[in-house]
Amino acid sequence: MENLILTESDIRQRIWMELQRATQDRHHDWRTPMLATVGRDGTPNARTVVLRHADAKLARLDFYTDSRSPKVAELAVQPQVTLVFWSKRLSWQLRVRAYVSLQTTGPEVDAVWARLSQSAAAGDYLSATAPGDALPLDQAACCAQASTHNLAIMTAQVQEIDWLELARSGHRRAVLGTTGFAWRVP
Template sequence: MIPDHLPHRIWQELARATQDRHHGWRTPVLATVGADQQPNARTVVLRQAREPVGELAFFTDGRSPKVAELQAQPQAVLVFWSARLRWQLRVAARCEVLTDGPEVDTAWARVGQSAAAGDYLTAQPPGQPWAEGELEPVPASTGAHHLAVVRARVQTMDWLALGLDGQHRRARIEGQALTWLTP
């Protein structure tokens, strides 16, 4: 791997993951600081990877606990693993939650037509105590969705490649600057 090419290769794979449901990097784990100041983490779907601006994005319910966590502490980590590439990527990012505006409208135009639309139309916020039969999604036609777009501005990346021969490689990437590390 030529060092100069690695950051671009990583962004290429991130972009592929937004298109390919089977890409290992499609579903990273998002780690945040919880309201109780304890670590918290969950899986999300990677929806955008924009190399020119160094941003990733995922969608969520604007009422979900992770949104409150990110609003209180925008610093987060996304962890990706691809078994095919044998690459782990840890991304430190600063997150911004968008609950309205053109980006959210564009995202809803996409998600609103899909099977996932119902996830963003529930009357009750995610994470509430729930009894079977209580939760009725409001009709999509009201437009009352709760989709939020979370933009994650990438600060640093920690890339680890597991070699089949036991020769692992690791690099820290900040913008276009790359530093090789001992794995």
């Protein structure tokens, strides 16, 4: 992408517009960021997740997971995360520092489950075995479905976005805080 004259507010608006698009568009590169956490042993851990909701006003990003997954236990101990998004189309990378809170019950979870339970993805949250468990030798136990779901909403409260644009005419980088903005050497 060639450098256009982008102001601080253009960049901020465009980032959130693209994040919102990614929640609707299965082919958007930013739909599947990398979520990095601190593992229970203090070492880094990372995995792909699907971006489900982006709220520019509240600076919130939502993801869904199984409440029994190892990352949920990690987040309960250390809620500070980094999310990495790369878009080839935009030539933009985002490194988002955020705090994650978890919901496993309540009206938001109920509303999401009401929708998810009608979709093919419902089974992901109904398995009798937890993600990361040893695969049972008994195939029936492996694929059994529980009657209650294990859906958790992970909400990332964005603290800071490190934006990097790659361009032949010169790379650009800036750090966007909740209120501040600073250009950085790429």
